[in-house]
Amino acid sequence: MATERGYHHGDLRAALIRAAADAVEAGGPDAVSLRDIAQSLGVSTAAPYRHFADRKALLNEVAALGFADLNAAYAGAQAGAETPMAAMRETARAYLNLAFGRPGLFRLMFASDLVSAADAPASLLVPAGEAWESLFRTVAALDPGADLATVKRRAITGWSTLHGFITLVQGGRLKGFMTEPLTEAELLEAVLDKTLNEA
Amino acid sequence: MATERGYHHGDLRAALIRAAADAVEAGGPDAVSLRDIAQSLGVSTAAPYRHFADRKALLNEVAALGFADLNAAYAGAQAGAETPMAAMRETARAYLNLAFGRPGLFRLMFASDLVSAADAPASLLVPAGEAWESLFRTVAALDPGADLATVKRRAITGWSTLHGFITLVQGGRLKGFMTEPLTEAELLEAVLDKTLNEA
DNA sequence: TCCCCCATGTAAGCGACACTTACATTGCGA
DNA sequence: TCGCAATGTAAGTGTCGCTTACATGGGGGA
Numbered sequence: 468m469a470t471e472r473g474y475h476h477g478d479l480r481a482a483l484i485r486a487a488a489d490a491v492e493a494g495g496p497d498a499v500s501l502r503d504i505a506q507s508l509g510v511s512t513a514a515p516y517r518h519f520a521d522r523k524a525l526l527n528e529v530a531a532l533g534f535a536d537l538n539a540a541y542a543g544a545q546a547g548a549e550t551p552m553a554a555m556r557e558t559a560r561a562y563l564n565l566a567f568g569r570p571g572l573f574r575l576m577f578a579s580d581l582v583s584a585a586d587a588p589a590s591l592l593v594p595a596g597e598a599w600e601s602l603f604r605t606v607a608a609l610d611p612g613a614d615l616a617t618v619k620r621r622a623i624t625g626w627s628t629l630h631g632f633i634t635l636v637q638g639g640r641l642k643g644f645m646t647e648p649l650t651e652a653e654l655l656e657a658v659l660d661k662t663l664n665e666a
Numbered sequence: 667m668a669t670e671r672g673y674h675h676g677d678l679r680a681a682l683i684r685a686a687a688d689a690v691e692a693g694g695p696d697a698v699s700l701r702d703i704a705q706s707l708g709v710s711t712a713a714p715y716r717h718f719a720d721r722k723a724l725l726n727e728v729a730a731l732g733f734a735d736l737n738a739a740y741a742g743a744q745a746g747a748e749t750p751m752a753a754m755r756e757t758a759r760a761y762l763n764l765a766f767g768r769p770g771l772f773r774l775m776f777a778s779d780l781v782s783a784a785d786a787p788a789s790l791l792v793p794a795g796e797a798w799e800s801l802f803r804t805v806a807a808l809d810p811g812a813d814l815a816t817v818k819r820r821a822i823t824g825w826s827t828l829h830g831f832i833t834l835v836q837g838g839r840l841k842g843f844m845t846e847p848l849t850e851a852e853l854l855e856a857v858l859d860k861t862l863n864e865a
Numbered sequence: 866t867c868c869c870c871c872a873t874g875t876a877a878g879c880g881a882c883a884c885t886t887a888c889a890t891t892g893c894g895a
Numbered sequence: 896t897c898g899c900a901a902t903g904t905a906a907g908t909g910t911c912g913c914t915t916a917c918a919t920g921g922g923g924g925a
Contacts, residue, residue: 475891475902495779502882511904513885518902522883577837578777580694599843616852623844623853624831624860628823631830638776641822644798653815654822661823661860674873674920700912710875712914717873721912867925875918882911889904895897 472509480518482508488529488572496526496575523581527591530582533572534594537565541601551608552663558605559629559662563655566633578634602626625662632658671708679717681707687728687771695725695774722780726790729781732771733793736764740800750807751862757804758828758861762854765832777833801825824861831857 476482486507490499501522505512519525544557566573575582582591606622607613613621632655635641675681685706689698700721704711718724743756765772774781781790805821806812812820831854834840844853 473891479902497779500882501884512883513905514903516884577839578833579837580696595839596842603843619844620853620856623834623840624827624857627830627834627857628827628860629830630834631826631828631832632823633830634777634833635822635826635829638778640776640794643795644818644822654819657819658823658826661827664863672920678873699910701910711912712876713874715913868923869925870921870923872921873919875916877915877917879914880912883909885908886906887904888906890902891899892901893897893899895899 476508476510476514479508479510479514483515483518483525484528484532487525488532491526491529491571491575492569493571495571496579496581498571499526501525524588526575526579526581527588529572530576531591531594533565533569533576534591534598537561537576538594538597538601540565541598541605545601545605551605555605555609555663556659558602559625559659562629563633563659566637570637573633574637577630625664628658628662675707675709675713678707678709678713682714682717682724683727683731686724687731690725690728690770690774691768692770694770695778695780697770698725700724723787725774725778725780726787728771729775730790730793732764732768732775733790733797736760736775737793737796737800739764740797740804744800744804750804754804754808754862755858757801758824758858761828762832762858765836769836772832773836776829827857827861 483504486504487499490504499522501515502512505515515525519528540561541558544561545554548554548557576595587595603618603622606625607618609621610618636651682703685703686698689703698721700714701711704714714724718727739760740757743760744753747753747756775794786794802817802821805824806817808820809817835850844850
């Protein structure tokens with residue numbers, strides 16, 4: 468992996484982000500060790516600190532890329548749908564695809580205090596805000612007559628249902644409970660129904 | 667805090683759990699340092715390992731106590747309610763009270779891989795299972811005619827809505843989005859409505 | 866009553882971690 | 896071309912979870 472190189476790496480910053488993203492994917496946010504990454508890239512353990520203030524800053528960039536991917540998936544969902552309701556359903560499926568397809572990244576983006584809203588940099592807040600705006604517009608299109616508060620309420624409660632199901636499944640909290648007469652796939656459809664169901 | 671004592675502590679195991687619970691409350695699961703706890707109790711850093719295999723085992727006990735508290739709150743909700751629907755609503759409120767009243771503990775119980783379903787000991791699985799059973803019975807009472815799969819579906823989707831909202835709020839992901847014409851309190855009522863709303 | 870055994874404690878140390886400091890190298894723009 | 900700022904390194908600090916070898920003493924059996 469670490470090819471021949473001189474004193475300078477070339478593009479260490481990008482390489483660090485890529486390596487961190489791989490580590491997040493493999494074992495979640497806690498599996499990211501700056502020392503490991505530095506060694507795998509053939510640089511000293513201090514080198515990453517020339518590009519990121521600390522571990523948290525690096526993970527923020529990884530999370531930002533995750534939100535960029537989510538936004539791209541949202542855009543694809545919009546493009547491929549013929550009705551507002553179809554767009555809504557595809558948007559929800561895009562969220563599920565990210566969550567179950569790349570669970571480590573999803574955890575970093577949502578279930579981690581490594582990426583907190585309090586001190587988050589713009590590089591993270593902007594794409595995260597875009598994702599929300601996109602969701603909001605999709606919900607609004609379902610009922611053009613609804614006022615702002617109603618749309619927000621529907622968007623957030625629907626998002627909550629989807630997000631909560633994902634969190635519970637990934638936390639293993641539904642392990643023994645959704646067997647018997649209820650398969651995971653059936654349950655997922657039920658969750659989607661409740662998600663899309665307007666109050 | 668650390669009073670006069672001889673070579674043996676007396677009840678170090680219980681003291682460790684109490685101190686760990688305090689630390690979880692104060693700063694979340696990551697804020698629990700065995701070294702700190704040992705020092706605050708006036709014992710060596712190796713002493714805790716006489717009572718717990720590792721840090722995870724200690725946190726499992728703390729989480730188990732959290733589930734015990736949740737079960738007690740569920741029981742109280744049942745006792746104070748006059749109709750099945752009132753019982754359901756009070757049960758949901760008990761969940762919210764735990765989540766927002768003791769967020770560090772809640773995170774340990776649900777949003778942490780320190781407490782995983784995979785290798786969880788019985789001391790954790792039993793009270794966690796009880797909480798689910800209690801929720802299931804409460805949902806079942808709403809509609810005595812419903813079959814098993816339907817009750818499970820309603821219980822899990824409702825739980826998902828509530829749990830997702832909590833997770834999003836505590837992760838700071840709704841910080842800028844639920845202001846304007848929608849207060850947090852109003853939103854919480856909307857979430858409760860959707861939670862209790864049968865599909 | 867005595868005594869010994871073992872549960873429970875300690876001291877010291879290992880390896881990994883994030884992060885800092887002081888110094889080395891080098892490519893790029895004036 | 897040349898100096899300086901960007902980017903790298905070596906070495907070290909303090910904290911962490913956890914282990915090992917040894918110390919202590921309380922309680923139960925003879």
